Amino acid sequence: MRNQNKMRQTGCPVAFGLDTFGDRWSFLVLREMMLKGKKTYGEFLGMNEEIATNVLADRLRHLENEGIITKSRDPENRRSNIYALTDKGRDLASVFVEIILWSGKYDRRTIALKEAVDKIKKDRKRFEASIRAS
Amino acid sequence: MRNQNKMRQTGCPVAFGLDTFGDRWSFLVLREMMLKGKKTYGEFLGMNEEIATNVLADRLRHLENEGIITKSRDPENRRSNIYALTDKGRDLASVFVEIILWSGKYDRRTIALKEAVDKIKKDRKRFEASIRAS
Numbered sequence: 001m002r003n004q005n006k007m008r009q010t011g012c013p014v015a016f017g018l019d020t021f022g023d024r025w026s027f028l029v030l031r032e033m034m035l036k037g038k039k040t041y042g043e044f045l046g047m048n049e050e051i052a053t054n055v056l057a058d059r060l061r062h063l064e065n066e067g068i069i070t071k072s073r074d075p076e077n078r079r080s081n082i083y084a085l086t087d088k089g090r091d092l093a094s095v096f097v098e099i100i101l102w103s104g105k106y107d108r109r110t111i112a113l114k115e116a117v118d119k120i121k122k123d124r125k126r127f128e129a130s131i132r133a134s
Numbered sequence: 135m136r137n138q139n140k141m142r143q144t145g146c147p148v149a150f151g152l153d154t155f156g157d158r159w160s161f162l163v164l165r166e167m168m169l170k171g172k173k174t175y176g177e178f179l180g181m182n183e184e185i186a187t188n189v190l191a192d193r194l195r196h197l198e199n200e201g202i203i204t205k206s207r208d209p210e211n212r213r214s215n216i217y218a219l220t221d222k223g224r225d226l227a228s229v230f231v232e233i234i235l236w237s238g239k240y241d242r243r244t245i246a247l248k249e250a251v252d253k254i255k256k257d258r259k260r261f262e263a264s265i266r267a268s
Contacts, residue, residue: 008182008183009245010182010183010245010247011243011245011246011247012165012182012183012247013233013234013237013238013241013246013247013250013251014161014162014165014169014230014233014234014237015158015162015165015183016237016240016241016243016246017233017234017236017237018158018161018162018233019158020237020240022156022158022161022233023158024149024152024153024156024157027148027152027156028148028149028152031146031148031149035148048142048144048146049142049144049146049149088240091236091239091240092236094232094235094236095229095232095233095236096148097232098228098229098231098232099147099148099151099152099156099229100147100148100151101228102151102225102226102228102229103147103148103150103151103154104147105225106150106154106222106225107147107150109145109150111143111144111145112145112147112150113144113145113146113147116147117147
């Protein structure tokens with residue numbers, strides 16, 4: 001589990017970023033929102049990496065507390081919630097792009113997916129804009 | 135502790151990046167190398183975030199296994215090791231820059247350190263070059 005209350009007090013911007021969005025499951029939830037347009041708990045639960053229900057609930061609460069996502073009632077289904085990125089969340093698009101480019105260069109596995117890498121190489125600005133619009 | 139053998143097999147470049155360098159302690163060790171020019175176990179142990187010895191040893195081994203850093207004997211002290219970034223490690227400079235910029239925008243705490251943020255805003259290319267030269 002992610003450690004709670006672990007915002008480190010050193011003032012370092014790298015540590016701040018890691019403590020805010022940088023645990024791996026949080027980041028994968030953001031990927032589902034940014035790259036796949038997912039919006040609901042049920043949709044996140046279906047991610048390929050098989051996130052556990054308690055971990056997903058914890059990370060959604062964490063990201064909401066950090067002001068990176070918002071939660072609101074689905075107007076079409078009042079028993080369901082819709083999650084959306086805030087500006088603070090959308091501004092992580094550049095971090096995503098750099099991680100994808102780095103992985104595209106160094107992931108030699110045959111299973112490596114190149115679609116996002118190729119899109120960024122072709123038109124980075126367009127790709128970032130599409131993430132921000134998610 | 136970081137989970138061992140947790141390289142996820144979905145082929146996603148975001149997951150690959152996170153599994154390779156994205157646990158928080160690994161990233162802080164890289165920060166010590168890139169931004170502070172540290173090279174030895176003893177120097178890393180002195181980081182402000184107070185890393186535990188077993189965690190530090192684990193992360194150094196992990197980063198070496200992933201080809202992000204190399205370890206060699208210190209020619210001036212044969213009981214000590216020198217750690218250095220590989221090209222694969224240096225190529226994370228862009229990821230660092232984006233995280234620092236994002237944190238610079240959103241860390242409202244009074245303890246937030248702005249030095250790196252200001253340097254990047256002033257001359258990003260120069261800052262990245264200085265990281266790569268570390």
